[in-house]
Amino acid sequence: MRRYVGLLRALLGLRRASPGAEPVPAETARNVAIIMDGNGRWASRRGLPLLAGHRAGTRALKRTVEAAPDLGLRSLAVYAFSTENWGRPQSEVEGLMTLFAETIEREFPDLHRQGVHVRFVGRRDRCPASLLTLMEDMEARTAQNTRLDLWVAFDYGSRDEIVGAVRELVEAGTSAAAIDEDAVRSHLYAPEMPDPDLVIRTSGEVRVSNFLLWQSAYAEFEFVPTLWPDFGAEDLAAALRAYAQRRRRFGVR
Numbered sequence: 575m576r577r578y579v580g581l582l583r584a585l586l587g588l589r590r591a592s593p594g595a596e597p598v599p600a601e602t603a604r605n606v607a608i609i610m611d612g613n614g615r616w617a618s619r620r621g622l623p624l625l626a627g628h629r630a631g632t633r634a635l636k637r638t639v640e641a642a643p644d645l646g647l648r649s650l651a652v653y654a655f656s657t658e659n660w661g662r663p664q665s666e667v668e669g670l671m672t673l674f675a676e677t678i679e680r681e682f683p684d685l686h687r688q689g690v691h692v693r694f695v696g697r698r699d700r701c702p703a704s705l706l707t708l709m710e711d712m713e714a715r716t717a718q719n720t721r722l723d724l725w726v727a728f729d730y731g732s733r734d735e736i737v738g739a740v741r742e743l744v745e746a747g748t749s750a751a752a753i754d755e756d757a758v759r760s761h762l763y764a765p766e767m768p769d770p771d772l773v774i775r776t777s778g779e780v781r782v783s784n785f786l787l788w789q790s791a792y793a794e795f796e797f798v799p800t801l802w803p804d805f806g807a808e809d810l811a812a813a814l815r816a817y818a819q820r821r822r823r824f825g826v827r
Contacts, residue, residue, distance in 0.1 A: 603771035603817045606642070606810075607651040607793070609785055610635065612777030612801030625669045630803035632677045639685055641807035642722055645814060649723040649768050653785045657697065657731030671702055674728070678708045686712070689721030695763045696730030725767055732787035735763055762788065769793065772817045774810075776802045792824050 610631060617627030635652060642650050660667060682692055694709045739761035743753055759765050770793045778799040796813045
C-alpha cells in the first residue's frame with residue numbers, strides 16, 4: 575500500500591517538497607473533460623483500417639476511466655461523437671455505431687462493477703433504436719454507482735445544446751427578465767453535470783470543436799501531443815500535475 579501511495583504521489587507530483595524547495599500545489603482537478611482525438615492518425619501511421627483506430631480508442635477510454643478515481647477525479651466527461659460527425663462517410667458512421675454498441679455491451683459492464691455511473695449527454699433522436707436501448711439500460715444499471723460519474727457526449731454539439739435550451743425557454747413562455755444563467759443551465763442536456771476544472775485534448779490539435787462551450791467557460795485547458803489510443807493513466811496524471819501548477823482566477827485577481 576505504501577508503494578502504491580508513493581507511486582500515485584509521484585504521478586501527480588504531490589510529493590512533499592524538500593527543505594528549501596518551492597512547494598508543489600496540492601490541489602488537483604476533480605472534474606475533467608477529454609476531447610478524444612487522434613484515432614484516425616493512429617491507425618494511418620500503422621497502416622491499419624480507420625475502425626481499428628477507433629477500436630483502440632475504446633481501450634484507451636476504459637483504462638483512462640479505470641485510472642480516474644485513483645487520481646482523485648469525481649467526474650469525467652468524454653467527447654465520443656459530435657453532431658458534425660454524422661457528415662463522415664456512411665461506412666465510418668455505421669462502423670462507429672456498431673463499435674459504440676459493442677463497447678457498451680462488452681466494456682461498460684466492467685466499469686459498472688467498478689462503481690462507475692455512466693450517463694450519455696446529447697441528442698437521442700438520431701441514433702439507432704437498438705443503440706439507444708443499450709444506452710438507456712446502462713444508465714439505469716449504473717444509476718446507484720458513486721465512485722465516478724462518466725459522461726459520454728454522444729451526438730453532442732455545444733451550440734446545438736445551447737440553442738435547444740433557449741428554444742425550450744421560449745416555448746415555455748419564460749420572460750426575458752427571468753432568463754439568467756441558472757435558467758439556461760436548467761435546460762442543458764445534463765444540468766447536474768459539473769463544470770470541468772480541466773479540459774484535455776489529445777493529438778496535438780489546439781481547438782475545442784464545439785465541446786462544452788457553456789460548461790468550460792472558466793476551465794483550464796491542456797493540449798497534449800499523445801494520440802488518443804496511446805493515452806492512459808500516466809498521461810492523465812501529467813495533465814493533472816500541470817493543472818495543479820496553475821492559479822485559477824475566474825476573472826478576478
